[in-house]
Amino acid sequence: MAPLILNHLTKSFGNGRPAVADVSLTLRRQAFLALLGPSGCGKTTVLRMIAGFEQPSDGSIFYGDRRLSDAERALPPEKRNMAMVFQSYALWPHMTVAENVGYPLKVRGISGAAWRKLVGEALSLVKLTDFAERRPSALSGGQRQRVALARCLVTQPDVVLLDEPLANLDQHLRKAMEETFRAFHERSGATMVYVTHDQAEAMALATDVAVMSEGRLLQVASPAEIYARPEGRVVGGLIGRGSILRLPLAETGERQLGWPVLREALGPRDAMGAAGGPVADVPLADVLVRPEHVHRGTDGVRMRVVSCIFEGERFALDLALPDGQRLKAFSSVAIAEGQAVPFVIAGGWRL
Numbered sequence: 001m002a003p004l005i006l007n008h009l010t011k012s013f014g015n016g017r018p019a020v021a022d023v024s025l026t027l028r029r030q031a032f033l034a035l036l037g038p039s040g041c042g043k044t045t046v047l048r049m050i051a052g053f054e055q056p057s058d059g060s061i062f063y064g065d066r067r068l069s070d071a072e073r074a075l076p077p078e079k080r081n082m083a084m085v086f087q088s089y090a091l092w093p094h095m096t097v098a099e100n101v102g103y104p105l106k107v108r109g110i111s112g113a114a115w116r117k118l119v120g121e122a123l124s125l126v127k128l129t130d131f132a133e134r135r136p137s138a139l140s141g142g143q144r145q146r147v148a149l150a151r152c153l154v155t156q157p158d159v160v161l162l163d164e165p166l167a168n169l170d171q172h173l174r175k176a177m178e179e180t181f182r183a184f185h186e187r188s189g190a191t192m193v194y195v196t197h198d199q200a201e202a203m204a205l206a207t208d209v210a211v212m213s214e215g216r217l218l219q220v221a222s223p224a225e226i227y228a229r230p231e232g233r234v235v236g237g238l239i240g241r242g243s244i245l246r247l248p249l250a251e252t253g254e255r256q257l258g259w260p261v262l263r264e265a266l267g268p269r270d271a272m273g274a275a276g277g278p279v280a281d282v283p284l285a286d287v288l289v290r291p292e293h294v295h296r297g298t299d300g301v302r303m304r305v306v307s308c309i310f311e312g313e314r315f316a317l318d319l320a321l322p323d324g325q326r327l328k329a330f331s332s333v334a335i336a337e338g339q340a341v342p343f344v345i346a347g348g349w350r351l
């Protein structure tokens with residue numbers, strides 16, 4: 001399988017700011033890419049251009065050496081050997097599960113024993129063999145989604161495109177379907193592009209995450225890399241449950257910050273351990289702090305507990321710093337709201 005290449009991809013609908021602006025990335029073969037961003041950021045438009053439902057205003061799309069589209073011409077969707085899973089499932093209500101799954105084969109002229117074999121293999125992968133003769137109306141939301149996946153698999157596509165496929169499912173079904181998607185990716189060997197606004201989904205499923213905002217691509221990296229080292233305030237705010245603080249920091253090449261540097265940036269402390277004002281004549285910088293890096297310590301800065309919410313295995317804290325900025329933290333025990341407690345920030349990342 002070849003890489004999927006987006007080369008300076010731009011799409012304008014003639015209403016001002018382009019929906020997609022100069023997006024370039026290369027998806028290695030068999031990658032699972034999550035396109036992540038808020039509603040209206042352009043991620044679905046990128047997906048539709050890859051599928052062939054929209055033509056680029058500028059730039060081009062290649063699959064290996066094969067040009068799929070540019071501003072002058074575009075290969076129709078049916079000639080791209082791609083499959084798409086929609087949020088609405090898009091199943092035929094009058095067909096059985098097997099007939100829905102096998103419909104793309106019927107369009108290609110495959111029938112008889114070959115049709116039954118391919119449909120059976122696809123249904124087996126998504127654990128729906130016993131549901132082959134049922135209608136979609138007799139299935140749960142998760143089962144319908146698995147039918148849509150099987151329909152993708154049956155044609156052995158080079159690229160599978162998924163447009164927020166879990167948006168209509170409850171939390172329990174989402175977790176179950178994430179396992180199905182992972183198994184589907186491993187078994188099919190296809191390159192997968194998954195559009196979502198849910199960063200937890202993106203981190204759990206993808207081998208690579210591409211963050212978009214206002215039509216532009218901000219960062220592409222592995223889930224671990226983008227969580228630990230986000231580029232810029234927008235990416236840092238989208239990924240994880242971190243807090244972004246404005247702190248006075250000298251201009252250095254260091255982006256990974258430890259407690260000694262952060263403690264100094266929070267200002268001098270009085271005898272009770274409370275921090276004073278910011279350091280004078282030092283430029284302010286955005287610093288991302290993850291809640292798991294904030295913990296109680298006698299060497300810490302006293303922070304007021306604004307709220308303490310039980311989440312099952314831990315408590316989520318909302319803390320107020322002496323200068324009024326807010327910080328998220330976790331605790332294994334409850335802490336009374338309004339109490340001032342010393343906390344240490346074990347690490348931060350300069351955005």
